[in-house]
Amino acid sequence: MNSRGRRRRRKIYVGPGAVLLLLAVIAVIVVAAVALRGCGAEDPAPAGGDDAAVGDVQPDGGQEEEQEDPENTKPEGVTTSAGVNCTLMDLGEEAIYTGELILVNNSTFFHFPENQELVSVYEEKNDSYYVGGTNVYLAPAAMDALNAMLADFTAQGGSKSVNVVAGHRTEEFQQHLFDQSVERNGLEHAQKYVAQPGGSEHHTGYALDLNIYHSDGTSEEYDGTGEYAWINDNCQNYGLVVRYATDKADITGIGNEPWHFRYVGIPHATQMVKEGLCLEEYIDYLKDFTAQGEHLMIECVSGTYEVWYAEGSAIYVPDSGEYTVSGNNVDGLIVTCKVA
Ligand SMILES: [Zn+2]
Helix, strand or coil: CCCCCCCCCCCCCCCHHHHHHHHHHHHHHHHHHHHHHHHCCCCCCCCCCCHHHHCCCCCCCCHHHHCCCHHHHCCCCEECCCCCEEEEEECCHHHHHCCCCCCCECCECCCCCCCCCCEEHHHHCCCCCEECCCCCEECHHHHHHHHHHHHHHHHCCCCCCEEEEECCCCHHHHHHHHHHHHHHHCHHHHHHHCCCCCCCHHHHCCEEEEEEECCCCCEEECCCCHHHHHHHHHHHHHCEEEEECHHHHHHHCCCCEEEEEEECCHHHHHHHHHHCCCHHHHHHHHCCCECCCCCEEEEECCEEEEEEEEECCEEEEECCCCEEEEECCCCEEEEEEECC
8 A cells, every 4th residue: 555645835826716725625534533532642733623623524525735834734644442542644545445454346336447467377386276267366365375275174174175166356357247147047036136237245356266176076065064174264364264154144145155355354254253243343443542542452473453444535654564455335334453
């Protein structure tokens, strides 16, 4: 993630426009001051704290910020309860639709980017499992999680018969699957059981499907039981969740799919399992942990993480350290910062 170069000093033309600009700038600082209180920050500027002055100025004030004098407008660093120094950044609209926590379903479509980073499972896989073909692709983070999980699965005694049969899907391919289902079983059936083009989690590159491949050339459905239960019971420690369970079908709109895994990162996968939430529920749950309010603390196998959410494209981002920012594909951003 890039930090935006806002610190450049620019000369400001002094005139009526500049005075208005200055007022806008002061208002921005007031908004920031109000926002920072929950973050445990010191008061950023002697801004007077008059809410009326805030008016309709947005904290992510766009153009105004471009021409500000940095000495007056540079957002003061805020420090979270775990001691993370942060700065308010506007990451742009597209950030809301990008990242490992994006929710994609038949009512929240994927925003297809111009460029999507994907890797070939065939080329990147280790020797602990199979892949269904040379055309299976995943986002790099999902690829790493899969390799780590299945290496540990075989190390603890699991067989090497797990086969990755699906990863990333294009919009065209999902259309093909949908049309095929309509042809075979009718429109009503397809609408009920097949994700619409744009509504499949496979578009993200963070979802994958498994089956079982036997050395005699036969294969069978993966149901996550028997020796494979280890995978479904431990996947959260690698950042993956079993995305579609029977008891969440009324929320996800999809029935039991023990073979479909979704990468969300280790802390969030751990928290989803701990709280018993599917991704639809989890995205709502995270909205309780705003930058201004109490942050979520997650302990998991990879460490301790502090998590907060902000509506819109502006959010307090750590100045340094190990962290990710993901959109939720609905209305805002989530920061996940390693604190221990
Ligand atoms: Zn799937």
